[in-house]
Amino acid sequence: MNNVTQIKLRRPTREQRVDTIVESARKIFCSYGFEKGSIVDIANDAGIAEGTLYRYFDGKRSLLDEVLRRHYETIFYDIQQTLPSIKxxxxxxxxxxxxxxxxxxxxxxxxxxxxxxxxxxxxxxxxxxxxxxxxxxxxxxxxxxxxxxxxxxxxxxxxxxxxxxxxxxxxxxxxxxxxxxxxxxxxxxxxxxxxxxxxxxxxxxxxxxxxxxxxxxxxxxxxxxxxx
The missing domain is CATH 1.10.357.10 (Tetracycline Repressor, domain 2)
Known part of the structure; x- marks a missing residue:
């Protein structure tokens, strides 16, 4: 009898899932705009069902806010690290x-x-x-x-x-x-x-x-x- 090794695929953590969704939202919004970019488009790009996306975000507005927050967070972090050293x-x-x-x-x-x-x-x-x-x-x-x-x-x-x-x-x-x-x-x-x-x-x-x-x-x- 052959031994069959079953490999269990590790499910993404909540943080990983959120990161994937936000990155997909950024791509869709930047390509099509907020109005034309849909939740379905974002879910498809993230490789998840539309219903799964709603477990993490209320809708497009909350997704847009998170995309913007992360974008500005990078800028503010850079400023906080650099500005004090400038005379x-x-x-x-x-x-x-x-x-x-x-x-x-x-x-x-x-x-x-x-x-x-x-x-x-x-x-x-x-x-x-x-x-x-x-x-x-x-x-x-x-x-x-x-x-x-x-x-x-x-x-x-x-x-x-x-x-x-x-x-x-x-x-x-x-x-x-x-x-x-x-x-x-x-x-x-x-x-x-x-x-x-x-x-x-x-x-x-x-x-x-x-x-x-x-x-x-x-x-x-x-x-x-x-x-x-």
């Missing part, structure tokens, strides 16, 4: 602008999803994307306030106005990216954008310091190039 309020503000531009340019599907869906819901029920964008603006506002307190930014600077300018500009860049499909020069746009913002809010103290740093860098470069 200078202007440099930290520049980093925040660059990090958002990286998020826009690195995932065109998510960029399209956010720019399309962020206005889809009524103001009485704001989307998670709106709340997470607000948290990003708070990070910038806190940096501007700290710069004002330390004398690096002008005392008459309005953090809310500056944040609105930055947010509006980045949003326009995102729309343009989705419309034209042209690659974003992240470093170039970051520098140009930052120069416009910082030139309007830097105090005389920070401007003098920035010029001194520039001169010092030029002198060091000249020393390296001097053959004598």
């Amino acid at each position: 200078g309020h202007g440099n930290r503000l520049r980093y925040l602008i660059r990090r958002i531009l990286l998020a826009i340019s690195s995932d065109r599907g998510m960029c399209g999803l956010i720019t399309r869906e962020i206005r889809q819901f009524d103001d009485c029920q704001p989307s998670l994307a709106q709340e997470l964008n607000r948290q990003t603006a708070v990070l910038m506002a806190n940096e501007i306030k700290a710069g004002i307190k330390d004398g690096w930014f002008r005392k008459d600077t309005s953090p809310s106005v500056v944040c609105d300018m930055i947010g509006g500009g980045l949003e326009l860049i995102g729309y343009s990216y989705m419309k034209t499909g042209k690659t974003i020069d992240v470093d170039g746009v970051t520098e140009a954008f930052s120069q416009v913002i910082l030139s309007g809010i830097e105090s005389e103290k920070s401007s003098t310091e920035s010029m001194a740093n520039l001169i010092a860098r030029l002198e060091r470069t000249a020393d390296r190039l001097d053959p004598t």
Whole structure:
């Protein structure tokens, strides 16, 4: 009698199942949009029955929220790890602008999803994307306030106005990216954008310091190039 070895397939854990569903939702929403992407499409992509999906999520809105939460969680984690090591309020503000531009340019599907869906819901029920964008603006506002307190930014600077300018500009860049499909020069746009913002809010103290740093860098470069 032949011995038949039966191999039991291990069922995915709840966490693994949720990860699979969320990744499928991200793919479907980014490809077809929130309205056109269906629960059936998501379940089929995840390889599960539609009824199984409802064991984990109430519907498309809760799935969209989880997709957005995970997307922004990665961005916020990166900011928390990097921002404290950057010296200078202007440099930290520049980093925040660059990090958002990286998020826009690195995932065109998510960029399209956010720019399309962020206005889809009524103001009485704001989307998670709106709340997470607000948290990003708070990070910038806190940096501007700290710069004002330390004398690096002008005392008459309005953090809310500056944040609105930055947010509006980045949003326009995102729309343009989705419309034209042209690659974003992240470093170039970051520098140009930052120069416009910082030139309007830097105090005389920070401007003098920035010029001194520039001169010092030029002198060091000249020393390296001097053959004598």
